[in-house]
Structure formats: structure tokens, C-alpha cells
Amino acid sequence: MTKPLPSPIPIFDNLSHFENPFRHRPQASEQVRQHARIAETDLGNDLQLCHEFLYSYRGSSDTFASYRREIERFMQWCWFLQGLSLAEVRRQHIEAFVEFCQDPPRHWIGTKSVARFRDSGGERVQNPEWKPFVAKVSKRDHKRGQSADIGGFDLSQSALQAIFSILSTFFNYLLQEEHVELNPVAQIRQKGKFLRKRQGAATIRRLSEAQWHEVLNAIENAVPEDPERYERALFIVSCLFGMYLRISELAETDRWQPSMGDFTQDAHGNWWFTTVGKGNKERDVSVSDAMLLSLRRFRAFLGQTPLPLPGESAPLIPKVRGKGGITSTRQIRFIVQECFDLAIERLRTQGEIEEADALQAATVHWLRHTGISEDVKTRPREHVRDDAGHGSSAITDRYIDVERQARHASARHKKINPVESD
Template identity: 40%
Template sequence: MKSYSASPSTFKNYRGYLERLILWSWIFQGKSVLDLVRTDAEAFLAFNKSPPADWVGAAAMRRFTQKEGRLAFNERWRPFGVKVTKADRKRATEHDTKPVVSKKPSAGSEQLIYSVCCSFYDFLLQDGVDIANPFKSIKRIKETRLKRRPKALTTLQWDYLVGEAEAMADEDPKHERTLFIVVALFAMYLRVSDLAGRDNWQPTMGSFERRGDSWWFDVVGKGNKERDITVKDDFIPYLKRYRESLNLSPLPYKGEDTPLLATVHGRSGITARQIRNIVQPVFDRARARMKAEGRKEEECQELMEVTLHWLRHTGATFDAKHRDSKHLQMDLGHESLSTTQDIYYNVINEERAASNRGSIRGR
């Protein structure tokens, strides 16, 4: 697993699934993972679909806790995690009740678990362990590939959201940073980590670079992969506004090392959690304004579920209507063009179908 440590999400998946396999092997089968056979492998895949209740806990529960300055095993941790949605947490806070916990554990994709286990046994073989791969003898699992629907805001919701972000910035200069974050995530299809940075990289004002007539934003993204993103002309006024609030020149200069985001006290760099906390009031204000102006209840309620990642999806969904899919793929940082097409261009198909709902008679 150490070979995947540079990619936190991949490392987390591998660790979680292999940990689950090892525990299941000892506790349920009474044997080492080195002694599993095909029937055991099939039983393990089936086990992931319906684990016992005492193997299920809160998804956010950490494996270890700090105790007297040392790491101690957290007895509340479980191999399967259930999630409390953001909307459920918000409702619980508003009504001063406990949030509703989903009864369905996040078991993970059967295909992904299968692939991880196969990879684990292949590693053992390559490392000189004389062992048969019990998962390899199972016919490769193929799951139905469904069209993915991006979690994105409607045009109306986005208008309210950016409107409230601008109003907050007008009311208090400290929210110029808030407005910049909201528009940057939307306009450049950024992940939160693209603004928060990583262990080996932190974004600066110099990450914006002018090349010819165009502006680009350079990031070290998911999987520590470098990519450059085209910057919309319409985004530049927001960049200027933000920089001027920091008493900087209107536009960045080559090699500028000013941190892209800083705390209100001037400390460079802020975490993803801090970014989420900074933007949450914008979602709350937009929802309150929509309710006050009598907008549809379902559109108001949906803003309780919105996360910052929706802004990335929203920007890409809006732009898919008039951008080449390859160009959109490169700015999003997707490995595969089919990923971009499946997620964002399916929306265009829905609009195409909606435009063809006229009556057959009396057109």
C-alpha cells in the first residue's frame, strides 16, 4: 500500500478494503489471507454487500485517538462506515435534534474491492510469496455503467449564490476572499484541494500566468498531477477585485509568491475544512433569500445539500453546452475523455429530449 501513499484517496481505499479482508479472514474464516481459496474470495465479496451490524459505524470515525500523548485504538471505529448527509446535519441543527444516520453502509464498489484484492495478491506474488490469487479465478466483475448525473446547481440557484457572495463582499471587505473562492471554484472547475494546496505544493498568485493573450492557472491536482487551466475573461475582474482588497497590483506578475489564500491574520495557506467553513454562510444566505422571495421549496431545500464540489460540477455543466469536450476534459483534469462526456454531456442529451416534447398533432 505504501506505493499508493502519494495519492491519499487511493491509499485510503486500499487500506480500508485490505484491512477489511484481513479482519474478515481471521474472524469469519479462521484463517490467514495467505490460505484463502476461490470460495473464500466469493464469500468475502458477498460479505461486503451485507455486513453485520456490529461491523458498521460512523464513516468519519477515526481508527486511532490521542490518549495521554499517544495514539490509542478507537473502540468505536468499524470497518464499514455510514454517512450523515450535509442536509441531515443542517436540519438537525435547525431543529435541535440528532441527525438521521443512513442505515446503508458505504461498502464500496464491488468492482473496486475485487480490483484491490487482486492487486494485493499480485503484489505478494511479485514479492516472492508462493501463493495463488483466489480472486483471479473469479470471472472479472463487470458492473453496469450508468450515466452519471453531476450534482450541480440550477442557473437560478447559481445566480442567488453568486449574488449573495457579492453582497457579502460589498458589506465587509473580509468577504472578498469568500467571493473569490466561490467564483474560482465555479469558473475554473477547481477541487477544494486546488485552492488549499497539498503537502508538496501551495498555490500562489504566481500560479496565474499570462501567456500571449490568455491567462492560465497552474495547479498540482489530484494524484499530484500538474495541469494548467484556462482562465475565463469574465473571471479576471473577480481576480482584480480580490487582489486590490489585499493592496496588491490588479494582476499577478510572473513568479509572484504571494499566497493565493491566507487567514484573516495573514498566515499563508488555509485548509480545505477552513475553505468550506468560509463559504458555508453564502449557501445559507442564498437559501434564506430564495425562501424569502417565494422560490420553489425543493430548490431552496437543495441548497442544504450543496458542497463546494458542486461548484466545480456547476461550472462544467454550464460550459459543456458550448465547449469542445476535449478542452473541457483537459481543464477538469480527467484522465479519460469518456468520463467528461458521460458526466457532463449527458445533461445536453436531457435538454435535447426536453426540446422535443411538442405534440405530434397541431404543431
């Protein structure tokens, strides 16, 4: 009789409860020690290395969360299922792990994201409802009442790519620490059996002109009903579209607190907005005249001077209640989603059913994509690249779809039966 697979056990807490491993040696929980099928010494060494590696990414909460997810899954598989320490991992183990991630046991899959640990009696305890893998449904299907199903779990190509990328970075770190003699991920010569290659650039998901128009109209119509709520919403969507900001660049974090003082005027009278984006990279975004009008409007509503003064520390997106700026990206998502919902209702009322249905799938990030896509039509791509914070022009080129449209236009009148007349 086959021995049942053990239940998953959370290993690494969130960043706010993640102690410096160079000062405090991490200790495995009693559950982890009981389920681990490796020597106690190996377990302690592996745990120390994992903590040191993850701690080095504490500068970005999003990056830390991504790396924690992949390292945690991998260590659970190694320790609890295979009885492997990090020093024993080879190429065939990485391949087996990837195959495991593509089809994990049902009791390792959840239908919602929950915290790994929770507070109980002044201590952090493991949450038994947490699972390493989560089955999800699309935003549109969720709105239609469809629930996530464990049987429908599917690991996306981007998720597979993340496994290879993060594990390779991890083993390069272990090489530098002289804990392993090789990077088993780099030894895999045929990643193509796991990862599909795509010919041409992927389609950028963005709002149509009609959808964006109705989002703005919906907010404007709602302003008289609740100015405090919708003036802020209008400024948020303006920042996301007009300056290509990511949602993480609007919310306050330990490493970045966006303020009105981040809008500055240079010696030529041009306005710029300074932000800190992915990879903790600071960049200056050129502020258009239209964006400057949005800023003036929002500041007038807040009772501030028409334009920011040098060194002004007022938060960019202030909380409705309390002091300081918004710290939750989830709250910003909720605000923008409410605007999308209002626009969907307007489109349906106007009989634009297809536009309304398509808007149901939109996310906050689509506003950034939409702003970039509109600007590459008229602005030099290098200018858009630098404002968007793209690492190369090749990324910006993905937003240029003129060739794609021309390709489709040339194919429109192709015939299946060449003897048929037009």
C-alpha cells in the same frame, strides 16, 4: 451457542504517523495479536506487505486514505473472523468478504467518522469508538435534523466498486512480490451479482442557473458586513466554478502548495493557472477574462499588485489568522457551505422553495460540475477536457446533456391512451 464476533480493531494509522516499512518493520499491536487467528509469522509477513503497499501511495493523502480503508477492512475480516493469511485467500473468500461488507455486524458500524488512533501519554493508542463502517444520512436529511442510524447502513455501488478495484490492485502487487500465485479478484467472473450496470451516463449533479446566481448574489450582499470573510469566499467559489478546481487543489498539502505565482502569462498575453490534481498530475488551466477580474479583485483586497508577478510565492487562499495558505479542505467546505446557506435563505424569501430545497443537497464539488457543464455548451469538449484534467473525452461527454434533453422532449407528448385527443 454461536460465538460472538470480535470487535473491530484499527490497524493502520494515518499518513503523518505511518513510518517507512522498508526501514522500520511494522509491529502488530497487542490487541491485534490477541485477536488474530493466524500464526504469528504469517501475521508479521502480512502486516509488512500491507504497510509496504500502502506506503507506496503516500504521495496522495486521499488515495492513501481510500486504500487504507479497504485493506484494513479486508485484513480484519481475514485475520479476526476467518483465520486467513493473504497467501490462503481464494476467489470464494473475496465473494464472501464482499457479502460481509454489504451486511456487516451492527457493532462494526458507527454513526460518525472518528480517528483510528489518538495520542495518550505521548503514545498512539487505539480509539475504541472507531468502526470500519459508517452509516450516513444525506446532507439534506442532516439539515432537517435526521440522525444516522446503524440499521440504515447501505453500501453504495461506488463503495462496492472501490472494494473490487482496490483489492485487485493489492493482489496484483502481491503477485509481483511473489507472495501469492494468483489474483482471486480477477477470478471472479460474475461481478454483476454485486455491481449493477447502468445504461447511459449517470446524471451530473450541479447547480441550476438560478441557484448559482443566488449564491453569487448572497456573497456580494454579505461582503459589506464582513469583507475579509466574504471576499475570500467569493474568490474560492470563483476558482471552483471558473477553473473547475477540486477542493483538494485549493488547499495546501505536503505535495502541493497553491500560490499566486501559479498564475502565469504566456508570450501571447494569455493567462494560465498551474495546479496538481488527482494522481499527482500537473495541468495548466486556461484563465478566462472573468476569472482574471476575480483574481484582480481579490488581490486588490489583499493589498497586492493587480496581477501576480513571476515567481510570486504568496499563498493562493491565505489563512485569516496566521501565515501561509489554508491547509484544511474541511475549512473550505465550511466556507462554501455558508455561502450555500445564505443563498438558500434568499431563495426561500423569494418563494423559490423547490430551488432552495434542491440547493440543500449541494456539495462543494457541484461547483466544479456546474462550471464544466456550462462550458461544454459553448467550448470545444477537448478544451474543457484538458482544463478539467479529465483522463478522456468520454468523461467530459457526461456533461453534455443535449441528447438527454432531446430524448425527453420527444417523449413528452407520448400518450397512454392513443384515442385521447391533445
